[in-house]
Amino acid sequence: MPDSAPLLLRAHALEFARNEERLFGPLELHVAGGEALLIEGHNGCGKTTLLRVLAGLLGGAHGEICMAPQAEVGPVLFLGHLLGLKGELSVEENLQYAMHLQGCRAGTDVEACLAEVGLQGLEDQPARTLSAGQRKRLGLARMRLLPSRLWLLDEPFANLDLEGIALVNRLVERHLAEGGGALITSHGAYATGAYQTRVLRLGRLQ
Numbered sequence: 001m002p003d004s005a006p007l008l009l010r011a012h013a014l015e016f017a018r019n020e021e022r023l024f025g026p027l028e029l030h031v032a033g034g035e036a037l038l039i040e041g042h043n044g045c046g047k048t049t050l051l052r053v054l055a056g057l058l059g060g061a062h063g064e065i066c067m068a069p070q071a072e073v074g075p076v077l078f079l080g081h082l083l084g085l086k087g088e089l090s091v092e093e094n095l096q097y098a099m100h101l102q103g104c105r106a107g108t109d110v111e112a113c114l115a116e117v118g119l120q121g122l123e124d125q126p127a128r129t130l131s132a133g134q135r136k137r138l139g140l141a142r143m144r145l146l147p148s149r150l151w152l153l154d155e156p157f158a159n160l161d162l163e164g165i166a167l168v169n170r171l172v173e174r175h176l177a178e179g180g181g182a183l184i185t186s187h188g189a190y191a192t193g194a195y196q197t198r199v200l201r202l203g204r205l206q
């Protein structure tokens with residue numbers, strides 16, 4: 001990473017406990033523009049919990065989390081197991097709704113994002129009728145569409161076929177090339193792309 005790359009996220013002495021039992025930490029981590037941090041570890045080691053804490057979706061952690069100002073880098077994008085899609089809205093309406101709330105990345109639009117993830121032709125289909133892999137692809141289209149510089153991706157490869165896994169890697173690579181950053185959880189069953197810059201292994205650093 002160039003020294004001048006802006007820091008998107010930094011956590012210092014970050015710890016999380018449940019029922020007085022420590023799940024992870026204390027951790028040090030940071031992600032700058034152009035970087036991907038892969039968070040690895042076995043099932044149940046706390047990867048999703050860490051991402052939810054960083055996204056501000058789960059309270060109760062100790063330590064410091066510093067985010068780049070939203071005015072500069074847009075809202076944080078969190079892609080979780082629950083994709084936050086509206087089942088009664090169509091594929092296209094889901095993206096239009098998200099864009100209405102959060103805006104659009106420069107140089108793209110709903111149609112281009114749907115084509116990019118292979119959902120062209122399904123624009124009018126209600127999201128609730130999509131397969132698990134198609135739903136994940138719609139989540140990826142939204143990820144590409146919104147103007148967020150920081151991506152928090154929880155198991156983005158789950159439910160995808162091989163071509164879908166390559167698609168995730170392509171989208172991340174392009175995001176980094178455009179100055180974005182990403183934290184990506186994985187239990188190690190999938191190959192990440194050449195973009196991977198650093199690995200944080202939960203369950204070993206503690």
Ligand SMILES: Nc1ncnc2c1ncn2[C@@H]1O[C@H](COP(=O)(O)OP(=O)(O)OP(=O)(O)O)[C@@H](O)[C@H]1O
Nearest residue numbers: 018023041042043044045046047048049050185187
């Ligand atoms: N809401 C909750 N209440 C109580 N315990 C929870 C809750 N959510 C997660 N846990 C527990 O916290 C631990 C970490 O869960 P987490 O989902 O963060 O793990 P993970 O590393 O993402 O796992 P996986 O690879 O299976 O997705 C697990 O033991 C889980 O049972």
